[in-house]
Amino acid sequence: MKRILKIVGILVAIIAFIITAGATYISVRGIPTYEAHPPDLKVEGDSAMIAEGKRMATLVCHNCHMSKNGLLEGKYMEDMPPEFGKAWSANITQDDKYGTGRYTDGELAYLLRTGVKRDGSYAPPWMVKFPHLSDYDLNSIIAYLRSEQPELKPVHKQQQACEPTFFAKFLCYVAFKPLPFPEHPVPSPDPTDKVTFGKYIATAKLDCFGCHSPSFEVQNIMEPEKTPGYFSGGNAMPNLSGEIIYTRNLTPDKKTGIGNYTEEQFIKAMKFGMRDNKPSLRYPMPPYAIVTDEEASAVWAYLQTIPAIEHDVDALYAKK
Ligand code: HEC
Ligand code: HEC
Known part of the structure; x- marks a missing residue:
């Protein structure tokens, strides 16, 4: 009996050690990083694509990325569920150092589809991903980001880094993983269907x-x-x-x-x-x-x- 108790005791100690070590690893390492494999892409956007990109950005991206100044310089996200921590959306103006000016078209496409940024870090769950968006719509967003619009005028400001909780980091190890980049072209759906x-x-x-x-x-x-x-x-x-x-x-x-x-x-x-x-x-x-x-x-x-x-x-x- 004593011997069984001793074995159980050792097992509990080992499990406790593994959990503590795992938890320490996750909190220290933070949100995981991956290797980015951006496609070789150069978007040639015409005015129709820019207009469609702007429409979609207004419906989706602006909600999170537009500051009170009407610029896409990012902001504190007041409505983040507190269990995930604090988040600031990124500066996506055309600034070469802090905005999308430093991204190639391929890197933007890769981030928007998979969630992996150009430096390999994973954009946390609160940045949306678009694995099923048609190539035309995706390229339209990129054409828009490159176009001349007042809200995209370069803002030379580094946006604050997010402060995810342990729970959010943990989820990025077990639940939220980079999405696969499509291997084939993604066609636009037929609007008559x-x-x-x-x-x-x-x-x-x-x-x-x-x-x-x-x-x-x-x-x-x-x-x-x-x-x-x-x-x-x-x-x-x-x-x-x-x-x-x-x-x-x-x-x-x-x-x-x-x-x-x-x-x-x-x-x-x-x-x-x-x-x-x-x-x-x-x-x-x-x-x-x-x-x-x-x-x-x-x-x-x-x-x-x-x-x-x-x-x-x-x-x-x-x-x-
Ligand atoms: C950011 C989160 C969010 C997104 C994205 C969103 N919704 Fe909603 N939606 C809500 C919330 C929250 C409510 C409830 C608001 C309330 O109760 O006042 C709601 C309510 C609704 C309602 C009202 C339903 C009812 O019972 O009267 C409709 C319809 C609706 N949404 C459609 C859509 C459609 C269509 C889309 C996509 C084009 C969409 N929503 C995207 C958060 C969202
Ligand atoms: C629900 C809120 C939300 C929406 C919607 C959203 N984003 Fe984001 N986005 C974020 C947050 C938060 C970050 C910062 C994540 C981080 O900590 O890295 C981010 C990061 C980015 C980055 C990374 C920039 C960098 O510094 O590396 C780009 C580019 C980006 N978003 C573009 C877009 C575009 C384009 C759209 C619309 C198609 C969009 N986002 C929609 C919240 C959002």
């Missing part, structure tokens, strides 16, 4: 699914539909005063989702945050006012085809 086009907007281009699935920790970026609770909402997001707002269930469930919405009601909510007889949608739901009616209608058509999930988001408020 409404459901496929809508899926592309909702999962690859505007990232509705990330916020609208129950948590970022379990989201499956490579195969969005495999995300547990896909589009059923309940992701807890702090607003700018730290109050928790839960994302809504966008599955066609009649009781808890958007099963009783008309297409028109859905589009009004998506584009302008407006709902009939209910308060307007709050931050951090971004108003998608500049999406086209075809895009909004395609997202609606796609959401009609996903499995209905009963998930009562209002009950989450009641539980608190």
Whole structure:
């Protein structure tokens, strides 16, 4: 008996040692670095691509990277869930030293797809990744970043480095890994195939699914539909005063989702945050006012085809 106790004691000590050593390693080493393999790419953007890149940047990038001065110089991200630590978005103005001026087109493409920066460091989970974006849309963003726009005027300022918590670093070892760079060209979806086009907007281009699935920790970026609770909402997001707002269930469930919405009601909510007889949608739901009616209608058509999930988001408020 004594001998067994002794063996158990030694085993516990070994496990405790491994855990402590692992934890020390993760906290000291921080977010992991990788080898970057940027493609040989030179984007020749025309005015249509620049306009499309600017539209997408306005819908996605500006929310995080634009400072109060209207410049893409980065800022403190006030609405980061505290369990991840503190974050500042990067300076993505055209500055040669601190902005995207130091990136090649290939390095930008590599970062936006995989999450690995030019120096090999991994852009933490709070910087979005675009593995499924079409080459045309990706190149449009790059063409925009290189174009003459007031918000991209070089700002010679190093943005503060993020301060991830142990939990965030730990997740970067076990859950958030660089995504594979596509081996083949990624074609643009056919806009007349409404459901496929809508899926592309909702999962690859505007990232509705990330916020609208129950948590970022379990989201499956490579195969969005495999995300547990896909589009059923309940992701807890702090607003700018730290109050928790839960994302809504966008599955066609009649009781808890958007099963009783008309297409028109859905589009009004998506584009302008407006709902009939209910308060307007709050931050951090971004108003998608500049999406086209075809895009909004395609997202609606796609959401009609996903499995209905009963998930009562209002009950989450009641539980608190
Ligand atoms: C949800 C917020 C968020 C969105 C949306 C977002 N970013 Fe970022 N981005 C960040 C944060 C935070 C960082 C800094 C990460 C770090 O610590 O390295 C970052 C880093 C970067 C970097 C790395 C710069 C460097 O210094 O190495 C580039 C380039 C970039 N973002 C471009 C973009 C573009 C282009 C878009 C839109 C297509 C975009 N980001 C959308 C939050 C965001
Ligand atoms: C940054 C996170 C975020 C992103 C990205 C996002 N949403 Fe939302 N969305 C929210 C939050 C939070 C709410 C709930 C706001 C509230 O309760 O006031 C919401 C609510 C909604 C609603 C209202 C549903 C209802 O029950 O009335 C619709 C519709 C919606 N979002 C559609 C979309 C679509 C479509 C996209 C992608 C184009 C999208 N959202 C992207 C956070 C997000």
